[in-house]
Amino acid sequence: MKKTFFKILATLNKALLPSYSKRGLNLSKASKLQLAIIGWRYFVTTKAIS
Numbered sequence: 001m002k003k004t005f006f007k008i009l010a011t012l013n014k015a016l017l018p019s020y021s022k023r024g025l026n027l028s029k030a031s032k033l034q035l036a037i038i039g040w041r042y043f044v045t046t047k048a049i050s
Contacts (some may be wrong), residue, residue, distance in 0.1 A: 002047075003047075003048065003050075006044055006047040006048040008047045009048070010043050010044050010045055010048040011041070013041050013044055013045075017037055017040075018037070018039060020034060020037070020038060
């Protein structure tokens with residue numbers, strides 16, 4: 001059930017949150033909000049995979 005929840009959350013993240021890798025965002029110039037979004041997407045993706 002936990003894995004299913006994170007898979008659903010990952011699809012919502014993909015639909016709602018911006019993808020900074022497609023935009024070519026430089027991580028050294030990213031704002032705190034952008035870094036938080038990147039970290040959140042990473043966290044959810046790793047939980048959905050494992």
